Amino acid sequence: MSRRDSVLVSADWVESHLDDPNVVLIEVDEDTSAYDKGHIKGAIKLDWKKDLQDPVRRDFVGKEAFEKLLSERGVANDHTVVLYGGNNNWFAAYAYWYFKLYGHEDVRLLDGGRKKWELDSRPLVQEVPERQPTQYRAKDPDLSIRAFRDEVVAAIGQKNLVDVRSPEEYSGKLLAPAHLPQEVAQRPGHVPTAVNVPWSKAANEDGTFKSNEELREIYAQAGVDFNKSTIAYCRIGERSSHTWFVLHELLGLEDVKNYDGSWTEYGSLVGVPVVVGEEPGEAS
Amino acid sequence: MSGCGAPVGGAALTGVNLAKEAVIQGVVRRDSAPVAGAYVRLLDSSGEFTAEVPTGEDGAFRFFAAPGTWTVRVLAPRGATAQSSVEAELGRITEVELALS
Numbered sequence: 001m002s003r004r005d006s007v008l009v010s011a012d013w014v015e016s017h018l019d020d021p022n023v024v025l026i027e028v029d030e031d032t033s034a035y036d037k038g039h040i041k042g043a044i045k046l047d048w049k050k051d052l053q054d055p056v057r058r059d060f061v062g063k064e065a066f067e068k069l070l071s072e073r074g075v076a077n078d079h080t081v082v083l084y085g086g087n088n089n090w091f092a093a094y095a096y097w098y099f100k101l102y103g104h105e106d107v108r109l110l111d112g113g114r115k116k117w118e119l120d121s122r123p124l125v126q127e128v129p130e131r132q133p134t135q136y137r138a139k140d141p142d143l144s145i146r147a148f149r150d151e152v153v154a155a156i157g158q159k160n161l162v163d164v165r166s167p168e169e170y171s172g173k174l175l176a177p178a179h180l181p182q183e184v185a186q187r188p189g190h191v192p193t194a195v196n197v198p199w200s201k202a203a204n205e206d207g208t209f210k211s212n213e214e215l216r217e218i219y220a221q222a223g224v225d226f227n228k229s230t231i232a233y234c235r236i237g238e239r240s241s242h243t244w245f246v247l248h249e250l251l252g253l254e255d256v257k258n259y260d261g262s263w264t265e266y267g268s269l270v271g272v273p274v275v276v277g278e279e280p281g282e283a284s
Numbered sequence: 285m286s287g288c289g290a291p292v293g294g295a296a297l298t299g300v301n302l303a304k305e306a307v308i309q310g311v312v313r314r315d316s317a318p319v320a321g322a323y324v325r326l327l328d329s330s331g332e333f334t335a336e337v338p339t340g341e342d343g344a345f346r347f348f349a350a351p352g353t354w355t356v357r358v359l360a361p362r363g364a365t366a367q368s369s370v371e372a373e374l375g376r377i378t379e380v381e382l383a384l385s
Contacts, residue, residue, distance in 0.1 A: 030287040031291060087336075090287075090289075091287065121361045166333065177334070179348065181348050182305060234288070
């Protein structure tokens with residue numbers, strides 16, 4: 001099995017594994033109302049906010065809470081977990097990164113997510129599956145794939161910083177993706193020396209990932225040095241999970257971290273350097 | 285903290301200060317009937333992807349853009365597409381109709 005096949009499955013693969021007891025399909029999104037209207041047969045749902053975020057602090061749920069969540073939902077350590085969702089798989093990619101952070105062995109993304117499935121007119125059902133509870137055991141969080149703010153400041157001019165937001169967000173013309181109202185508290189702009197490779201460059205129009213050859217070319221052309229460590233960020237950490245998946249899982253780069261604090265944290269920090277405009281800018 | 289997820293049909297205008305937004309919105313139709321579950325993407329003047337929303341039951345979509353020229357492009361099942369170029373302005377709601385062939 002190639003590296004790509006061990007982390008990414010096609011819609012055909014999912015259709016042929018719908019009754020495989022070792023495969024657990026999970027739809028992940030910020031708004032799970034799409035799941036309630038129809039989902040892939042046998043899929044359970046995870047709510048990005050309610051299930052995966054701490055209700056009080058801005059952080060993930062802890063190891064014990066993650067164990068409790070997966071145990072209740074009937075996910076076992078030896079299951080092959082296949083994640084998919086709307087929003088071009090952003091939240092599914094975030095969940096993928098999260099499952100990896102807590103050490104799940106076999107987790108994969110459905111290539112193209114819900115969009116590709118719908119555009120293919122493949123069947124969706126409303127029936128919610130019942131799963132037997134398990135005794136899920138998570139590992140300690142693998143912080144080698146998660147960046148915190150101080151690491152980002154220290155990486156300016158040193159590591160590859162990849163800003164995966166749209167060019168308008170990178171340059172500071174927009175503060176959020178253009179399907180959301182723009183009035184927010186952060187300063188506009190990007191981290192000095194970060195290159196702009198929008199997450200969407202890595203995907204075809206139907207949401208599937210481009211080939212490894214195309215991907216390698218895109219990041220190399222944008223100035224990402226494959227011999228250096230890399231930190232990816234966006235506004236809140238899900239679009240950059242998509243890029244983390246590309247760089248770390250598909251292309252197999254060794255040291256790639258997702259900065260989930262992303263622009264909503266960095267753009268609110270006091271005293272850090274910010275660059276406005278289309279150029280990466282200098283390390284000061 | 286909310287994520288960046290795109291609400292079906294785009295975010296509501298309720299409570300939004302429209303004077304500070306350059307809204308682009310519209311409806312996707314096939315033979316004049318609204319098309320739900322199509323994917324509408326906003327491309328900037330260089331053709332780069334900026335945002336995408338699935339249409340609601342009424343075929344509607346909405347973006348909060350910056351002033352300038354944009355392309356709105358729709359993708360629907362069986363490869364149906366349509367696109368249109370639009371100008372967005374602060375304080376104005378720009379309406380666009382997309383007809384699937």
